Amino acid sequence: DAGVIQSPRHEVTEMGQEVTLRCKPISGHNSLFWYRQTMMRGLELLIYFNNNVPIDDSGMPEDRFSAKMPNASFSTLKIQPSEPRDSAVYFCASSLISGETQYFGPGTRLLVL
Amino acid sequence: GESVGLHLPTLSVQEGDNSIINCAYSNSASDYFIWYKQESGKGPQFIIDIRSNMDKRQGQRVTVLLNKTVKHLSLQIAATQPGDSAVYFCAENHQAGTALIFGKGTTLSVSS
Numbered sequence: 001d002a003g004v005i006q007s008p009r010h011e012v013t014e015m016g017q018e019v020t021l022r023c024k025p026i027s028g029h030n031s032l033f034w035y036r037q038t039m040m041r042g043l044e045l046l047i048y049f050n051n052n053v054p055i056d057d058s059g060m061p062e063d064r065f066s067a068k069m070p071n072a073s074f075s076t077l078k079i080q081p082s083e084p085r086d087s088a089v090y091f092c093a094s095s096l097i098s099g100e101t102q103y104f105g106p107g108t109r110l111l112v113l
Numbered sequence: 114g115e116s117v118g119l120h121l122p123t124l125s126v127q128e129g130d131n132s133i134i135n136c137a138y139s140n141s142a143s144d145y146f147i148w149y150k151q152e153s154g155k156g157p158q159f160i161i162d163i164r165s166n167m168d169k170r171q172g173q174r175v176t177v178l179l180n181k182t183v184k185h186l187s188l189q190i191a192a193t194q195p196g197d198s199a200v201y202f203c204a205e206n207h208q209a210g211t212a213l214i215f216g217k218g219t220t221l222s223v224s225s
Contacts, residue, residue, distance in 0.1 A: 099145065099211055
């Protein structure tokens with residue numbers, strides 16, 4: 001299995017621009033998670049989906065952040081407009097069911113100038 | 114100047130020593146626990162898991178111990194190697210259908 005795939009691996013953008021992060025979960029997994037990791041706050045859960053349905057988005061910082069999962073094999077996390085404080089590593093993870101072992105992707109390193 | 118950010122507990126060991134990384138969890142209803150390893154520049158990787166009906170589980174060079182009485186989880190690494198240097202996270206699940214809850218992490222530094 002290819003594991004969780006994320007793209008892009010690195011993104012540098014200017015404040016105010018729209019950023020779209022992409023994730024392909026492991027085939028057959030029914031739960032997908034988006035995390036943000038920074039030195040200041042550690043690993044934070046932003047949102048997770050079960051069977052393509054958002055279950056808990058209480059970790060999404062504000063309305064500038066949105067996530068979608070149009071089908072079982074693809075999810076996006078969008079930031080519009082981006083701000084320097086959004087700079088972080090964003091991880092996507094998937095699991096067979098929520099609450100079980102999550103498998104993480106390699107992450108997207110985002111730098112907003 | 115003083116650094117800001119998370120101050121993760123750090124464990125420094127010599128190559129060949131055994132390492133013990135500890136984790137306290139808060140919810141007595143948690144019934145599933147996982148240890149993850151995160152190397153620099155990579156995502157967290159699954160190491161080993163344990164369910165609440167067990168006290169101990171062994172893998173290759175790693176052992177997880179669960180003490181439900183004091184809500185404590187530990188990861189033991191035998192014959193620690195430089196490649197074990199990483200941040201280690203414990204995670205717990207206390208309700209079916211919900212997401213794992215991750216701890217803050219411990220940095221393991223192995224010197225040769």
